[in-house]
Amino acid sequence: MYEPLLQGSTVARFIYEEFANSADIPMDWLIGGEVPHLHPVFLRWLRQLAGMLAVARALEEDHGAAALYGGISLGELAALRASGAITTELVVKFLYERHLQDVDREEAIGFVFVPASEDWRYYEQPDRMTVSCDYGPVLGGAGRMIMVSGLRVALESARTHGPADLQIVDRALAHQAYHSPFRESSRLRLESLLERSTLGHPVMPVVTSIPGRYTVSSGAEAADALVVSETQCLDVPGLVETARRYAPSRTYVISSFLRQLEIDFHVPTEYVDDVWLERRFGSTP
Numbered sequence: 001m002y003e004p005l006l007q008g009s010t011v012a013r014f015i016y017e018e019f020a021n022s023a024d025i026p027m028d029w030l031i032g033g034e035v036p037h038l039h040p041v042f043l044r045w046l047r048q049l050a051g052m053l054a055v056a057r058a059l060e061e062d063h064g065a066a067a068l069y070g071g072i073s074l075g076e077l078a079a080l081r082a083s084g085a086i087t088t089e090l091v092v093k094f095l096y097e098r099h100l101q102d103v104d105r106e107e108a109i110g111f112v113f114v115p116a117s118e119d120w121r122y123y124e125q126p127d128r129m130t131v132s133c134d135y136g137p138v139l140g141g142a143g144r145m146i147m148v149s150g151l152r153v154a155l156e157s158a159r160t161h162g163p164a165d166l167q168i169v170d171r172a173l174a175h176q177a178y179h180s181p182f183r184e185s186s187r188l189r190l191e192s193l194l195e196r197s198t199l200g201h202p203v204m205p206v207v208t209s210i211p212g213r214y215t216v217s218s219g220a221e222a223a224d225a226l227v228v229s230e231t232q233c234l235d236v237p238g239l240v241e242t243a244r245r246y247a248p249s250r251t252y253v254i255s256s257f258l259r260q261l262e263i264d265f266h267v268p269t270e271y272v273d274d275v276w277l278e279r280r281f282g283s284t285p
Contacts, residue, residue: 003031004281005054011061012054019050022092040172042099045074049091052078052254055272058280059252068246070207070239073133073178075255076229083202085222090197094226097193099176102185107177108152110159110168115143118163128154132179133209136237138261145261147234149177179234187230194223207242209234214242240265 006013020027023046029035030050035043052075060066071079077094080086086094109132114120116137123131129150138145148155148166159166177183199219206216210232213225243251244266251265256273270276 005051005058005277006031008281009054009058009061011057015054015057016050018088019046019092022089039099041175042095044173045095045099046092048074049078049081049095053082055254055277056082059272066204068205068207068243068248069202070243072209072234072236072239073229076206076208076210076225079206079208080199080202080216080222080226083204083206085199085202085206085216085219090199093193094190097189098186098230100186100189101176102183106152107150107175107182108155108168108171109174109176109178110148110155110166111145112148112162112164112166113138113143113145114164116141118143120144120146120163122163123148123158123166125150125154126181129158130180131233132177133234134236135261135263136235136240138263140262147178149180149182179229179232181231183230187227190230191227194227197223199223205246207239207246209236209239211235211238214238236263 006016016030017027020030023030023038025035025038030046034040056066056078066082069079069083071077077086077091081088081091112123120131123129123146129148131146132149133147135145135147137143148158152168155166155168159168199222201219202217202222206222207214208216208225208229210225210229213221213228216222216225240263248267251267251269252272253259253265253269254272256271259271259273
């Protein structure tokens with residue numbers, strides 16, 4: 001996906017080099033293929049972050065500096081990096097600590113579109129599974145998209161007993177719960193890491209989907225948001241409403257998944273995905 005971008009943008013290639021150096025791997029390994037000593041999920045996180053940040057820098061080459069950054073889940077970390085609040089080296093350390101397995105239990109995440117006529121709160125069962133990200137009303141209000149985290153056995157049961165079709169993510173792509181009470185041990189590790197580190201002042205505001213922390217404007221707030229995000233459900237409608245207060249003239253959304261949801265950002269919106277990259281940089285030779 002990103003090869004044409006790397007060929008067409010020097011600053012994008014620099015971002016990839018930063019991530020490769022921080023992860024102590026050759027840059028070619030970051031672009032594609034397996035890396036023997038890195039877990040596939042951890043490697044995928046690195047690649048997603050490098051890709052999002054590289055695209056963001058390419059957009060700024062075309063349109064000038066952003067007035068506001070925002071992100072959901074891993075995108076929150078990308079937004080804080082883009083704003084200068086956190087270094088690439090610390091991002092990689094953060095991901096490593098987040099990825100460590102805390103227990104032997106089988107956890108999972110899944111995505112489900114719940115029609116407006118059904119009760120999406122069925123998936124809020126604290127001892128077994130919880131809603132870890134509420135994307136809010138999607139597809140013109142036809143229903144609600146949520147991400148669910150918890151014990152794999154609970155999610156598998158919810159596939160047949162729940163009000164909608166829950167799609168469980170394969171273990172190779174996600175083998176832990178996200179933004180869930182199950183991540184308490186991880187939250188404590190990340191809190192310890194950030195207490196030993198200094199986060200900088202964002203060069204412009206960052207909006208997140210973390211309830212109570214929708215706007216991040218200092219290093220201390222950035223550290224707090226990252227820690228709280230580990231165990232608290234994310235609220236995408238809250239991010240959208242917070243961003244509206246800054247009255248952006250246009251929003252660039254670096255995500256093919258969000259394009260499918262048709263979330264209303266209340267301003268002209270351009271989705272930056274494979275189609276955009278091919279249009280902007282052409283296909284890989």
